[in-house]
Amino acid sequence: xxxxxxxxxxxxxxxxxxxxxxxxxxxxxxxxxxxxxxxxxxxxxxxxxxxxxxxxxxxxxxxxxxxxxxxxxxxxxxxxxxxxxxxxxxxxxxxxxxxxxxxxxxxxxxxxxxxxxxxxxxxxxxxxxxxxxxxxxxxxxxxxxxxxxxxxxxxxxxxxxxxxxxxxxxxxxxxxxxxxxxxxxxxxxxxxxxxxxxxxxxxxxxxxxxxxxxxxxxxxxxxxxxxxxxxxxxxxxxxxxxxxxxxxxxxxxxxxxxxxxxxxxxxxxxxxxxxxxxxxxxxxxxxxxxxxxxxxxxxxxxxxxxxxxxxxxxxxxxxxxxxxxxxxxxxxxxxxxxxxxxxxxxxxxxxxxxxxxxxxxxxxxxxxxxxxxxxxxxxxxxxxxxxxxxxxxxxxxxxxxxxxxxxxxxxxxxxxxxxxxxxxxxx
Ligand SMILES: [Zn+2]
Numbered sequence: 243x244x245x246x247x248x249x250x251x252x253x254x255x256x257x258x259x260x261x262x263x264x265x266x267x268x269x270x271x272x273x274x275x276x277x278x279x280x281x282x283x284x285x286x287x288x289x290x291x292x293x294x295x296x297x298x299x300x301x302x303x304x305x306x307x308x309x310x311x312x313x314x315x316x317x318x319x320x321x322x323x324x325x326x327x328x329x330x331x332x333x334x335x336x337x338x339x340x341x342x343x344x345x346x347x348x349x350x351x352x353x354x355x356x357x358x359x360x361x362x363x364x365x366x367x368x369x370x371x372x373x374x375x376x377x378x379x380x381x382x383x384x385x386x387x388x389x390x391x392x393x394x395x396x397x398x399x400x401x402x403x404x405x406x407x408x409x410x411x412x413x414x415x416x417x418x419x420x421x422x423x424x425x426x427x428x429x430x431x432x433x434x435x436x437x438x439x440x441x442x443x444x445x446x447x448x449x450x451x452x453x454x455x456x457x458x459x460x461x462x463x464x465x466x467x468x469x470x471x472x473x474x475x476x477x478x479x480x481x482x483x484x485x486x487x488x489x490x491x492x493x494x495x496x497x498x499x500x501x502x503x504x505x506x507x508x509x510x511x512x513x514x515x516x517x518x519x520x521x522x523x524x525x526x527x528x529x530x531x532x533x534x535x536x537x538x539x540x541x542x543x544x545x546x547x548x549x550x551x552x553x554x555x556x557x558x559x560x561x562x563x564x565x566x567x568x569x570x571x572x573x574x575x576x577x578x579x580x581x582x583x584x585x586x587x588x589x590x591x592x593x594x595x596x597x598x599x600x601x602x603x604x605x606x607x608x609x610x611x612x613x614x615x616x617x618x619x620x621x622x623x624x625x626x627x628x629x630x631x632x633x634x635x636x637x638x639x640x641x642x643x644x645x646x647x648x649x650x651x652x653x654x655x656x657x658x659x660x661x662x663x664x665x666x667x668x669x
Contacts, residue, residue, distance in 0.1 A: 330393025
């Protein structure tokens with residue numbers, strides 16, 4: 243059941259469908275491709291200018307010194323805040339404004355925001371300019387509804403999520419923008435599907451393992467030491483011990499798709515011996531080094547340091563058992579897993595709003611990959627964070643990416659109801 247006031251709010255959002263589509267198209271037309279980080283400033287200013295005209299206090303923060311930041315490609319973030327009539331909590335909607343490169347295979351122009359059959363097409367349509375636009379329209383409609391709102395509503399457009407968020411949410415979190423007392427609840431409108439409330443994500447550890455050998459003439463391999471064979475032994479260990487152990491591990495994380503409810507390991511690349519890109523036959527040589535890059539994904543129950551120690555123990559075991567086995571291991575990248583408790587208000591209120599708008603229960607899930615929640619949790623120390631937004635996750639980063647207009651309208655309704663409930667405690 244909805245209150246009459248809520249019914250009016252939902253109707254008002256429906257009446258703003260054209261505005262929602264128009265804003266999504268405007269945002270898609272800024273080709274904010276990352277890397278390298280193009281067009282951040284005009285995109286952030288477009289958003290900031292719209293909200294400033296509606297009475298928000300708008301601030302721009304350049305992530306000076308962050309990776310990729312330069313006068314030519316400044317990492318510009320925009321944060322807009324609307325104060326309510328009396329003290330209360332702050333609900334913050336955070337979206338990244340960067341998109342990945344369009345790549346090949348498009349049948350529509352990637353940066354025009356073509357509308358066809360109830361869908362808006364373009365790079366970033368679902369990941370995540372459609373979600374950003376939905377949060378803007380949701381918040382504006384809530385403010386315009388004339389309800390006496392306590393607390394504050396914030397909307398941010400941040401840089402560099404696709405490359406780790408260091409010039410965006412991480413930079414802001416380090417400076418207090420995502421911590422209490424400024425902010426209490428954060429909703430990130432990533433495209434996790436309109437009926438799913440995402441409470442967190444798995445962790446990541448990228449590493450590089452190199453085995454070492456000794457070069458020799460390929461006609462007399464016994465005079466050298468073949469690093470590729472040593473790497474073969476590493477791969478054998480992964481196959482016979484590590485992969486089976488990973489697949490047995492259980493988790494409390496409701497990761498979607500279900501295949502990701504165990505830790506996973508991807509052998510991302512392997513290279514040994516001479517580069518064969520030169521054309522023609524390579525020289526007959528025994529390879530003296532071989533390198534793999536591993537992409538290990540972690541569950542909330544796992545400790546990153548322990549995971550690293552297990553990998554080293556496996557390699558040290560080979561040092562003990564395999565003659566002349568030598569290796570090096572190097573960390574490339576790491577993210578700790580993050581999961582908000584399902585009974586936190588931001589989770590509960592958003593789930594209730596999903597049920598109210600869609601007439602079916604919300605599915606609580608976790609993401610197999612990562613997004614900016616890690617910085618809000620680990621740096622901002624704010625545990626009240628979820629991802630909720632329109633769009634089909636599988637379409638992100640694909641050619642002919644789109645977001646459904648109905649999805650955007652429904653998610654805007656959910657965001658408005660959830661924000662209203664979080665601000666007023668009135669549900
Ligand atoms: Zn995204």
